[in-house]
Amino acid sequence: MIYVLAPEQMRAADAAACAASGEDALMQTAGERIAGRLRAMAAPPGRIAALAGPGNNGGDAFAALALLAPEYECAVYADPVAHPSPARAAAERRARDAGVAVHPFPNTAEEVEAALRGAAVAVDALFGTGARLPLPPEFRAAARALDARLRLVLAVDLPSGVDASTGAVAEDAVRASETVTLGAVKPGLLLDPGRASCGALWLAEIGIGEAILAAQPRTYAALDDDAFLRALPVRGAESDKRGAGAPLVIAGSVQFPGAAVLCARAAARAGAGYVTVATPQAAAPVLRAHLVEEVVVAIPDDATAEQAVNDLLDLSKRNGSIAIGPGLGLDDRTGEIVRGFLARSELPAVVDASALFHLAKGLEPLRGKRIVVTPHAGEFARLSGLGTIREGERVSRLREFVERTGITTLLKGRATLVFDGTTMHVNVTGTNALATAGSGDVLTGITATLLSQGMAPVDAASTAAYWHGLAGQRAERERRIGVVAGDIVEHLGAALPVARKPAPLQRIY
Secondary structure, eight states, X not given: OEEEOOHHHHHHHHHHHHHHHOHHHHHHHHHHHHHHHXXXXXXXXXXXXXEEOSSHHHHHHHHHHHTTTTTSEEEEEOOOOSSOOHHHHHHHHHHHHHTXXXXXXXXXXXXXXXXXXXXXEEEEESOOTTOOSSOOHHHHHHHHHOBTTTSOEEEESSOTTBOTTTOOBOTTOOBOSEEEEESSBOGGGTSTTGGGGTSEEEEEOOSOOHHHHHTSOOSEEEOOHHHHHHHSOOOOTTOOTTTTOOEEEEOOOSSOHHHHHHHHHHHHHTTOSOOEEEEEGGGHHHHHHHOSSSXXXXXXXXXXXXXXXXXXXXXXXXXXXXXXXXXXOOSHHHHHHHHHHHHHOOSOEEEOTHHHHHHTTOXXXXXXXXXXXXXXXXXXXXXXXXXXXXXXXXXXXXXXXXXXXXXXXEEOSTTOEEEOSSOEEEOOOOOGGGOSTTHHHHHHHHHHHHHHTTOOHHHHHHHHHHHHHHHHHHHHHHOSSOOOHHHHHHTTTTTOOOOOOXXXXXXXX
């Protein structure tokens, strides 16, 4: 699994690991991992130039380049440090002995450009996890030159100028082609706008024991392929079709029948054995034309809201979860049905789309229940009652909302967040190909199936988000342009990863 540690937690883990294994051993292993990515980036062998700051982040660059010279032409630009750590001093000695050229740190933009000229890869080793923003003035020219739009850049631990806790970005922040983060992922690498500065993110195992990492508070969490596969429910050998998962999808309208179709198909492809769709009578013929394996039940158009609620409650007695909202109408009668049903149902539910519109004036029907709401930013602005989310506010706004309401919430975005009041789950899969009509309806269907299979709301939501992202990535590989929501549904099975032993250098995104 991926450990996501805030800077203070990372420092505590580092200290414990140094006490157990020694700081020099950790830095040597970090150097091996960084060198592995530099070999891949600089092939065939070319010049590698590192800009090293005064701390152990700079020491990691020395440790890496010591392993690459003389195969590569290697240079480190670093001012002498008056009192380096013993590990950094040892790494610098190894680098010099291996033939790495060590030069003074460049002080001007012209000197920085001269230092990086001709480099196949430039290494950002200016600052590590504990850096404060803004960057010190003497390092800003170097950070500006370390720009992936101009040259290949590998950042050590995190791009300099990115806040490790929040993802805030300084004006002069490094733009990396790749980032090798050490020991554990830092939250700022997963959150925008910092995520956009990282390029491809790699997590390097450097010898910090699992027990040490697990002992840190679990403020943030993220799935990887291994954790995702372990989280997925396994269908029992004796399962019948309802025991395998039986969500009730309350969705669709004459105007938006497709949302219900996508949600129901996603629920089935996610492993549900029996999917029932309840939809307005006028929309039922269209749904039946598209849903062969799923059961479509019509809500009579002339039924009162109370009658419709009673019928839905009766229908749901043989279901294990509810998905409600995709494509429903925005009229008052539908609002009464949504609120009335959710107030009386005790089944776990995923609430999305039009249902969120009908709940914007009051969340009382959801309180104290096994519910996950799945708003995008605009829906969250209405649902929270606090207006538009500004950049950098997603985590704090989500925390405030969940702590105030007690409702597990999946906040959609490039870095989708799931919070239940305890741990902030950050999703690491996905692609901009998911920005297509109906994509959210697919996510709702997956979540409904996982809820019906017994997962808690926070686990169902975070697992569904990961799977949804994998399917989007798989669909994009086969169709470089024009991915539609139906493609995401049809790639859910193929997107399941193969179980593998964790690698010492693991691609996160």
